[in-house]
Amino acid sequence: MLEEKKGLSLDVSSCKPLREIVFETIRCAIITGELQPGQRLMEVRLAEEMGVSRTPVRESIRKLELEGLVKMVPRRGAYVTPMSVNDLKEMMEIRRALEELAAELAAMNATAEEIEKLYEANRRFGESALANDEEGIIKNDMDIHDIIYEASGNKKLLAMINSLREQMQRFRAEYVHRIEDKTPLVDQHMEIIKKIENGESALAKAAVSEHIHSTGDDMLQVLYAVKNDKNKNEWAL
Amino acid sequence: MLEEKKGLSLDVSSCKPLREIVFETIRCAIITGELQPGQRLMEVRLAEEMGVSRTPVRESIRKLELEGLVKMVPRRGAYVTPMSVNDLKEMMEIRRALEELAAELAAMNATAEEIEKLYEANRRFGESALANDEEGIIKNDMDIHDIIYEASGNKKLLAMINSLREQMQRFRAEYVHRIEDKTPLVDQHMEIIKKIENGESALAKAAVSEHIHSTGDDMLQVLYAVKNDKNKNEWAL
DNA sequence: ACTTGTAATATTGTATACATTATCCATTAT
DNA sequence: ATAATGGATAATGTATACAATATTACAAGT
Incomplete structure (x- = not known):
């Protein structure tokens, strides 16, 4: 009979989806100033740079918008929020x-x-x-x-x-x-x-x-x- | 010579993309309790109900996660955050x-x-x-x-x-x-x-x-x- | 020279397709 | 009968395709 493997705590949340890595990468770039305030964030460009598709990049940008790090103008693109x-x-x-x-x-x-x-x-x-x-x-x-x-x-x-x-x-x-x-x-x-x-x-x-x-x-x-x-x-x- | 048209403020942000409507709809449903705490949010289902594709639904869920209204478990889905x-x-x-x-x-x-x-x-x-x-x-x-x-x-x-x-x-x-x-x-x-x-x-x-x-x-x-x-x-x- | 119009290009918004993984159910072995 | 196993089904994660819109460049007219 097999014992229940309690000691082995496999944290499911540890296997991060790509989108979380993308999110944190972009976020970090903004915070450190690598992506400068006012700079436009183009999805294809970011996606290419990171070697992923637009999808995770888009989701990241949307989240960053909610957090206030990014400002979006519909149909015009996303910009790093300038801070006054x-x-x-x-x-x-x-x-x-x-x-x-x-x-x-x-x-x-x-x-x-x-x-x-x-x-x-x-x-x-x-x-x-x-x-x-x-x-x-x-x-x-x-x-x-x-x-x-x-x-x-x-x-x-x-x-x-x-x-x-x-x-x-x-x-x-x-x-x-x-x-x-x-x-x-x-x-x-x-x-x-x-x-x-x-x-x-x-x-x-x-x-x-x-x-x-x-x-x-x-x-x-x-x-x-x-x-x-x-x-x-x-x-x- | 033309005067600068200061008075005419055309707010570009007034033409809301679909994803914003989707976001607010889901958000509202959670806040009002229409979507109950703990309930699973399945992308296809929500998308079908609202008559849109998965993409805007996904983006909305990601944002709601950042706001704390939704809890995501990678590869397992999203749930309305239960509030203790x-x-x-x-x-x-x-x-x-x-x-x-x-x-x-x-x-x-x-x-x-x-x-x-x-x-x-x-x-x-x-x-x-x-x-x-x-x-x-x-x-x-x-x-x-x-x-x-x-x-x-x-x-x-x-x-x-x-x-x-x-x-x-x-x-x-x-x-x-x-x-x-x-x-x-x-x-x-x-x-x-x-x-x-x-x-x-x-x-x-x-x-x-x-x-x-x-x-x-x-x-x-x-x-x-x-x-x-x-x-x-x-x-x- | 400056504006206006138009076509070409690029970018966003949305939908869909494909791959991977989880879930569920039936079957089988103990 | 219960537990384990394996496959079918369904859902997520990611990529790509297509449509609508914005941007740019350039030409033409005033």
Whole structure:
């Protein structure tokens, strides 16, 4: 008699259809800036480049439209959504509200293990900040926030913040290497983590609010500067 | 010399491609419950019913998946996402955060005209509540909130809240006719509107928070009751 | 020189075809 | 009788074909 093979968990969702790969590829290209804002997305061209047919490309473009990364004009084609500074401002406002919520919930739900991971991630963030290691700064900053979202226990919230964050990353790449010193953020992070650890949800929320607000302002300032540089290409239309 | 024809704004996007109609039709069917949670969506069947080919149906399903209304399992098909009570809780948490933000921003940005529309909508809401007119209650309640979102001046926020709200409406229809008296909400609305009118953003935010929180709790209570009714079909899985 | 009209080309929108995989049902073996 | 097996059927994943529309180029007229 055969035993039921429980240990062998074959995740059906792991065999990704082509369309998901196509979707993520195009999406990534937009986020990283490989496909520039305003650029037209032609189905045949993209399909040829990726060696697939138009079908998965079309489906991907439609989804990206829903996400706001692509703008479609019927019968005229699809374009990478240009982001204005105002769009960024809107997204930052929303992100702040969602991050506040995440911190609030995390303070109520975080496990000891998650707290530990937060301290560790912030330690690494501090190292990167000191070393002025751009990649490390971004990575570890993201990690910290990711852990908080996870700790919030709200999966939908996590997905929404991540979507927002990835879209904002289109600017972020531009932004980060214009800032000199990231070390003050280590203390801000530490404050947030402590409130979460103590379960002080209102304080955690306030700390995150302040954190996002300050970094957000920084970012906008830089962006206005960028926008006024006439030699910059047409980011903000 | 010809003047530039600024006044004549021909909206190209008004000629909707078939796929948009298909998308909205399926989406609406899910939200209204015509397509029930857990139900399988078969492309050929839907295509035949609507008299179109599989292509626009597929694209619609993919988009609905991104929005969370549909769950896809590769090679096995698409299903209307079943919503658990926990899902609803998550969405309500998020909605509350976003509504708070909207009120906060509205208090900073609302025009006199928008304030006027708020009072008017709440007056109609009060009438509906007194008459116990379900449809009017929903409609006018939505109107009030819509005006606030508009007044916030944040288009992306508006889109996000609307998406959330429409998803939650899948439950809301179930919910509303189980509640007897909606008239207390008129005062809650009035309080919010006044704060917005006075530009007291923090207070507006707090009022909305309380408003959403209380109605949300109501809703969850009702839902738990519904869930425990064994004769209810498999809403909450 | 600039606009207007028309044909050629290219691109999107939709439908259909084909290949692969899952599902279902009947048959067979234990 | 139950479980396993194998084939028929049906559904998805992808590619391609065709129709409708937009874009471009170029010629002709004002």
